[in-house]
Amino acid sequence: MRRRAGLGLAAAALALAGCGSSGEAASPPAGPSPSSAGAPDATSSGAPEAALPDLDEALSTPVEDSLYPDVGDPGVDALHYDLELDWDPATDTLTGTQTLTLRAAETDDDFQLDLGAPLEVSGATLDGEPVEVSHTGKDLVVEAPVVTDERYVLVLEYAGTPRPVDAPTTRADFDSLGFTIDAEHQVWTMQEPFGAYSWYAVNDHPSDKAYYEFTLSVPSPWTGIANGLQTSSEDDGTTTTTTYALDDPAASYLVTLAFGDYQRTDDEGPGGVPITYWTPRGEDQYLDGLSTTPEAMAYLEDYLGPYPFASAGAVVVDSESAMETQTMVTYGDTDYATSPATVVHELVHHWYGDQVTPTDWRDVWMNEGMAMYLQLMWEAEQEGTPLDTFLDRYRAYEAEQREAAGPPGDFDPTRFGEGNIYYGPALMWHGLRDVLGDDRFFEIVRGWPASRDNANADRDGFVSYIEEQSGEDLGDFFDAWLLGTTTPG
The missing domain is CATH 2.60.40.1730 (tricorn interacting facor f3 domain)
Incomplete structure (x- = not known):
């Protein structure tokens, strides 16, 4: 998300969680300095003509x-x-x-x-x-x-x-x-x-x-x-x-x-x-x-x-x-x-949300959890803090949000886009990484969007894919994280 959300939500959540005084991100890595141009003129943009879609x-x-x-x-x-x-x-x-x-x-x-x-x-x-x-x-x-x-x-x-x-x-x-x-x-x-x-x-x-x-x-x-x-x-x-x-x-x-x-x-x-x-x-x-x-x-x-x-x-x-x-x-x-x-x-989100999109808004956690998890991984690296230590900062806030807005997979529909769909699923993915190990976890994370290219999916389809690829029975794991009223330990 973030509408005024997305990472705007992340910013608000950081402030509410007390994790940092301003919610500002780490300093950006060095990058190129693109050249600037004015508003479009009377010439073509130079972009290729779009092919008629199938x-x-x-x-x-x-x-x-x-x-x-x-x-x-x-x-x-x-x-x-x-x-x-x-x-x-x-x-x-x-x-x-x-x-x-x-x-x-x-x-x-x-x-x-x-x-x-x-x-x-x-x-x-x-x-x-x-x-x-x-x-x-x-x-x-x-x-x-x-x-x-x-x-x-x-x-x-x-x-x-x-x-x-x-x-x-x-x-x-x-x-x-x-x-x-x-x-x-x-x-x-x-x-x-x-x-x-x-x-x-x-x-x-x-x-x-x-x-x-x-x-x-x-x-x-x-x-x-x-x-x-x-x-x-x-x-x-x-x-x-x-x-x-x-x-x-x-x-x-x-x-x-x-x-x-x-x-x-x-x-x-x-x-x-x-x-x-x-x-x-x-x-x-x-x-x-x-x-x-x-x-x-x-x-x-x-x-x-x-x-x-x-x-x-x-x-x-x-x-x-x-x-x-x-x-x-x-x-x-x-x-x-x-x-x-x-x-x-x-x-x-261009992989998780855009390439493969939830069939129903109940499963928006599929988008936000992975986006938040990889964002927090990146932030921990920029800060030089071990990921486990970095994620521990968010556990109390996650519990508060779960109690206020409901579990990530069964939330109050009048409280769309609140912190419960971001931080609970992000911590869930880290827990699954611990269960599966880095190689299997990231193979699954990488394979899922490509397996549903330009399509939609729901929780059952996503969990079935993870179980098939991992060889693990993970129903109880996902139920606890997505439907539980308290944060799994």
Whole structure:
């Protein structure tokens, strides 16, 4: 996570736990000094044209969430979102044309998407024919029959001033999700466990992954930023239009959008992975932490295998947290949110959370536990402290969080994203490492994401994989850590 969470959560948790006076990360390792450039000009970005995706790769089995059943529809399997979005900061108006290719997962008289109430649909077609829609609250119902496994193309025209949605948490560092407008009328988004529906019509559930393409327009010299590779950028003197393509399917909570006055900096990761940092113009200080991305990526590849996507990036926004939005991480504009420790955490999620994604929000611990564990491993190394000693600092805080918000695998749904899903699972992974030994443990940690490439998984599938690979019966071990009311000894 971290919305204002993720490592923003880690920062808050560190403060609450009394582990350090400021929650700041260790000094960053030495790294390259990327060159900076201004906002995109009228020329192409030079990025390769994106190949048309094979939509079969985005086939999903959507489910109704056990914690948040009112968001998402298991009858819809989104395959490809093509979003043409225009932001007018003078009126705070978003104007969108959305083309959604979908598979009907159920036969029904109609189907439903999630779309925020402030956005009004002015036109809709299904397979080129006009279609009626009804829009009550966030529920957008397309009044047309669909047949299981048939594919359809829905085009929507809509506009309005998006509003963020309430977050199901008691955390102090954020209380809303989705489309956010700052004091300068710039835009950013973070949307876990939901909230993508605040700015486009979406099956807003992690079990439904899809491809994305974006065409973003905003008055110059501002620019629009989204996931994936930037495939073009044009400035006609009045409007800047950028296009992006995400070449692997993504869950809706992993999509990002930003409009603002940004400066672009290019870098390169291991194996030549292109990395792009988008920072507020004139605020180069954020590059100090973000430019450790290549080193962090190399560190993690030793444990997790090759970085699983074709590009990487970062966009800095007016937030207190960070969020592992796929290939374009959304970082808050604080020292901690852009620190090397946060960079490590959010990059881990590209294997645990992005490459393989929970089927249900009950299993968000699969994402956060491994990201926190590898972050803490990295921090212990930077500090020169034995890992066992370093982790002991968090045990009391973990117990407090488990008592307050519930066990990591059975938490209170009104307390999403709190410390219980981070620190308990991180300590659990360290305990499993002790049981299995380093070689078997890290072989399993590395093998799991690749075994579920671009797919979803739940606890049963994950535990079964670990038991098969280790030859151990680990049911009681995982029950104690994930469902127990007290921290295992």
